[in-house]
Amino acid sequence: MYLMMVKDSRKLCFRVTPWIMLLALPLLYVDLLRVHIIHFDSSFAGTHYINLSSSEIILTKTEHVANKIVQENEQESLNSLFLKLVKGEGRQKLEATGLGCNGNADTIYCVTNRAVKIDTRTMTVTVPSNQPVKEIVIRPYARKEDVKLLESVTPVKIFLGNDTPSQDCEYTHDIPAVVFSSSGFVGNVFHEMNEIIIPLFITTMPFKSRVFLIMEDYSTQFLRKYENALLRLTGYEIMNPAANQSVHCFPGAVVGLDFHGMLALNSSEPPYGLTTGDFRQFLRQSFNLKYRHVSEIKRPRVMLMSRRSTRRIINEDEIVSVMKDVGFEVIVVARAKVMSDIGLFASMINSCSVLVGAHGAGLTNELFLPDGAVMVQFDLIGLEWAAAIYYGNPARGMGVNYMRYKIEPEESSLLKIFGRRDHIALTDPKGAFSLQAGREVYLNAQNVRIDVVRFRETMVEAMSLVSDSSV
Ligand SMILES: *[C@@H]1O[C@H](CO)[C@@H](O)[C@H](O)[C@H]1NC(C)=O
Numbered sequence: 285m286y287l288m289m290v291k292d293s294r295k296l297c298f299r300v301t302p303w304i305m306l307l308a309l310p311l312l313y314v315d316l317l318r319v320h321i322i323h324f325d326s327s328f329a330g331t332h333y334i335n336l337s338s339s340e341i342i343l344t345k346t347e348h349v350a351n352k353i354v355q356e357n358e359q360e361s362l363n364s365l366f367l368k369l370v371k372g373e374g375r376q377k378l379e380a381t382g383l384g385c386n387g388n389a390d391t392i393y394c395v396t397n398r399a400v401k402i403d404t405r406t407m408t409v410t411v412p413s414n415q416p417v418k419e420i421v422i423r424p425y426a427r428k429e430d431v432k433l434l435e436s437v438t439p440v441k442i443f444l445g446n447d448t449p450s451q452d453c454e455y456t457h458d459i460p461a462v463v464f465s466s467s468g469f470v471g472n473v474f475h476e477m478n479e480i481i482i483p484l485f486i487t488t489m490p491f492k493s494r495v496f497l498i499m500e501d502y503s504t505q506f507l508r509k510y511e512n513a514l515l516r517l518t519g520y521e522i523m524n525p526a527a528n529q530s531v532h533c534f535p536g537a538v539v540g541l542d543f544h545g546m547l548a549l550n551s552s553e554p555p556y557g558l559t560t561g562d563f564r565q566f567l568r569q570s571f572n573l574k575y576r577h578v579s580e581i582k583r584p585r586v587m588l589m590s591r592r593s594t595r596r597i598i599n600e601d602e603i604v605s606v607m608k609d610v611g612f613e614v615i616v617v618a619r620a621k622v623m624s625d626i627g628l629f630a631s632m633i634n635s636c637s638v639l640v641g642a643h644g645a646g647l648t649n650e651l652f653l654p655d656g657a658v659m660v661q662f663d664l665i666g667l668e669w670a671a672a673i674y675y676g677n678p679a680r681g682m683g684v685n686y687m688r689y690k691i692e693p694e695e696s697s698l699l700k701i702f703g704r705r706d707h708i709a710l711t712d713p714k715g716a717f718s719l720q721a722g723r724e725v726y727l728n729a730q731n732v733r734i735d736v737v738r739f740r741e742t743m744v745e746a747m748s749l750v751s752d753s754s755v
């Protein structure tokens with residue numbers, strides 16, 4: 285019976301599971317090597333070092349053209365914004381060669397402060413330089429380890445060097461371009477936020493809306509859903525390069541997006557100073573959310589994320605009664621339908637003091653909770669790691685109280701399947717299965733029956749947290 289179940293559930297949402305990260309670990313290793321090649325390739329090491337700001341000053345002085353000085357000043361302040369976006373060796377390279385790249389386990393992005401040509405027919409970015417010719421290929425989506433997924437992301441070729449055939453600019457822009465992809469997991473709110481919206485916020489904020497977005501693998505569904513947020517990041521129309529098919533010139537560009545961590549911003553990372561709180565304020569403004577702090581909500585309200593296919597709560601009615609009993613107003617959301625109108629849904633979540641749910645993309649909505657709210661996650665057997673990394677730790681970074689409700693074997697449907705509490709599947713989830721099989725067992729074949737006594741204690745504590753808190 286168990287084997288049959290594994291087979292059937294294999295079709296289910298192969299990609300939306302965190303296990304894919306574990307699966308991709310060997311590939312991650314290979315990918316890290318690739319980044320290193322880009323960074324340490326000797327032909328790219330700045331042997332011929334140019335100090336851009338000083339060479340510009342010389343140029344200005346010799347030409348004596350007032351107009352030119354204005355342009356140079358603009359370019360110089362733009363240049364300081366580009367420099368903010370890269371660190372370490374990437375920053376040195378940018379200063380020395382006009383192109384600098386940074387990478388980590390999740391993303392790679394390159395910044396150029398030179399006047400670039402972007403040919404949207406071939407997605408080629410030409411960076412003029414007297415450096416030896418160099419070509420870098422980037423798939424601009426912040427999930428570098430997921431090689432399978434990246435196949436759906438159109439590669440961007442960056443040419444650095446002076447011997448590339450010159451093309452005329454068909455359109456000349458006076459603001460920089462940021463190139464990214466809306467391919468990937470569009471439709472899944474966790475991935476949309478984690479890999480596109482937050483990285484885009486990080487990468488474009490320094491430009492204060494004076495930035496031209498080129499969105500590869502253009503998804504109109506994504507655009508419609510996040511229109512209110514995207515309109516705050518750019519004052520210009522978002523380009524679909526596949527439909528435009530021409531040569532555009534920009535005073536600089538960023539290819540790919542910076543990434544600081546799961547649903548997180550780190551003020552110690554480029555562009556420096558942006559916090560998760562800043563992003564949450566951006567969401568409140570974008571979606572017109574009313575509550576900044578949980579103390580502003582008059583009547584404590586819980587939203588329960590109800591899952592209908594996998595990781596179901598079998599005694600949902602019982603736990604709803606418990607929550608009401610403790611004094612909460614309860615909203616139960618069967619997520620898929622309601623969540624497609626993100627503006628409406630964000631307002632609903634924002635008016636709640638507590639969000640309750642099992643591990644899954646629906647918990648991404650913790651982003652919309654007011655400060656001081658509580659997120660209760662049912663931490664299912666075998667998913668401790670994912671529960672913490674994806675939603676638990678990020679909640680803390682948001683100023684949301686995270687309460688982990690650890691599922692005991694008696695509450696998990698896996699106890700029935702494996703028969704005894706001391707079965708290896710329950711005592712050592714990591715060692716019990718291959719990664720693929722483990723994903724099927726713990727993510728897709730596990731439902732829970734919550735212990736109402738223990739759950740009541742959790743909700744009483746949640747109630748005291750949201751009642752005691754003040755601005
Ligand atoms: C570039 O030139 C400026 C002004 O001369 C100087 O302050 C700065 O240290 C130089 N930067 C590098 C990386 O050499």
Ligand SMILES: *[C@@H]1O[C@H](CO)[C@@H](O)[C@H](O)[C@H]1NC(C)=O
Nearest residue numbers: 455521523527528529530532
């Ligand atoms: C291409 O982009 C330019 C500049 O944004 C715009 O003016 C032009 O209309 C676009 N062309 C097409 C075919 O979309």
Ligand SMILES: *[C@@H]1O[C@H](CO)[C@@H](O)[C@H](O)[C@H]1NC(C)=O
Nearest residue numbers: 544545549550551552553681
């Ligand atoms: C933020 O970035 C700094 C600098 O890279 C790093 O030392 C620190 O651990 C990061 N913080 C978190 C919470 O990841």
